[in-house]
Amino acid sequence: MTAAAQSDAGVAGPPAWTRRPANLATAVTAELVERIVRGVHPSGSTLPPEPVLCETFSVSRTVIREAVKILQEKGLVQVRQGTGTTVTPPAMWNMLDELVLGATIAEDESLAILDDLVVTRRVLESDMANVAARLAGDEAVDQLRRLVDQMDELVDDHVAYHDHDRAFHDTVMQASGNRIARAVVRALESQVVNTARYMGRTERALCVASNRGHRRIYERIAAHDPEGAAEAMFTHITEAWVVRRSGPGEPTRLRR
Numbered sequence: 550m551t552a553a554a555q556s557d558a559g560v561a562g563p564p565a566w567t568r569r570p571a572n573l574a575t576a577v578t579a580e581l582v583e584r585i586v587r588g589v590h591p592s593g594s595t596l597p598p599e600p601v602l603c604e605t606f607s608v609s610r611t612v613i614r615e616a617v618k619i620l621q622e623k624g625l626v627q628v629r630q631g632t633g634t635t636v637t638p639p640a641m642w643n644m645l646d647e648l649v650l651g652a653t654i655a656e657d658e659s660l661a662i663l664d665d666l667v668v669t670r671r672v673l674e675s676d677m678a679n680v681a682a683r684l685a686g687d688e689a690v691d692q693l694r695r696l697v698d699q700m701d702e703l704v705d706d707h708v709a710y711h712d713h714d715r716a717f718h719d720t721v722m723q724a725s726g727n728r729i730a731r732a733v734v735r736a737l738e739s740q741v742v743n744t745a746r747y748m749g750r751t752e753r754a755l756c757v758a759s760n761r762g763h764r765r766i767y768e769r770i771a772a773h774d775p776e777g778a779a780e781a782m783f784t785h786i787t788e789a790w791v792v793r794r795s796g797p798g799e800p801t802r803l804r805r
Contacts, residue, residue, distance in 0.1 A: 573608050574615035579648055580606070581616060585625050585636055586652040595633040596626065623649055645733070650740045654747075660794065663747055664802040666737050667790045671803075673734055674718065675783040677725035682770045682778035685724040692720050693767040700760045707751035710760075715742070717763055721770070721782070749793030759789050 584590055596602065602613045617634055620626045624643045626634050642649050654662050681689070696717045703710040715738070722731040741747035762785030769777035787803055794800060 573612045577616040578619045582648045583652045592638045671786040673730040675779045678782035679775040679779035681724035682775040689724040690771045704756040710756045
């Protein structure tokens with residue numbers, strides 16, 4: 550099938566790869582994830598048959614089958630004998646998957662996905678701050694104090710400030726001992742920490758305000774005040790995102 554015929558048949562053309570990727574199945578998977586999230590292959594539709602996908606991506610059937618298997622593991626498709634490969638509804642997608650989350654965030658103009666990410670962070674980190682206030686030893690408390698003091702000196706250098714910001718939150722999470730919650734937060738943050746849509750504004754005044762929130766969290770943990778630490782973390786994460794957020798609509802998903 551020619552490129553023109555593919556277009557007439559409603560099949561997306563070949564990806565704009567600048568060079569042939571080393572791992573073809575991984576590259577094809579990434580491209581198909583993006584096409585599914587963008588709605589090129591909408592929920593309920595079937596992916597093009599193997600021969601069409603082979604020609605579209607200039608790869609073998611083995612590569613396409615491996616890519617479809619990976620898509621199935623990510624929850625994006627269901628494979629049924631005799632009915633082909635069907636794209637699943639977004640509710641079935643694995644949103645903790647790197648490719649799925651990244652593609653969804655890129656396509657979400659409303660920022661609802663980032664709002665949900667912040668809500669998830671807020672729930673988990675508030676609970677971990679509560680536990681940290683009960684369990685944190687002198688070493689963890691001293692480390693939090695050092696980080697807060699250092700961030701006061703770094704408000705004019707937003708790159709260094711945000712490195713210390715992440716270290717502060719990670720210290721709280723480690724002090725809680727909740728490895729699962731920490732892993733979820735770190736996995737979510739790793740997808741967005743370098744994106745402009747998540748980082749938003751970075752001017753000095755915002756860093757100053759942000760570190761006031763950090764200091765309140767530190768003080769409540771140092772005072773072994775679980776409820777106060779949880780409330781301080783909840784407020785800090787909410788306020789920091791509302792200030793950074795720049796997009797259409799109000800962040801109604803953050804209201805509690």
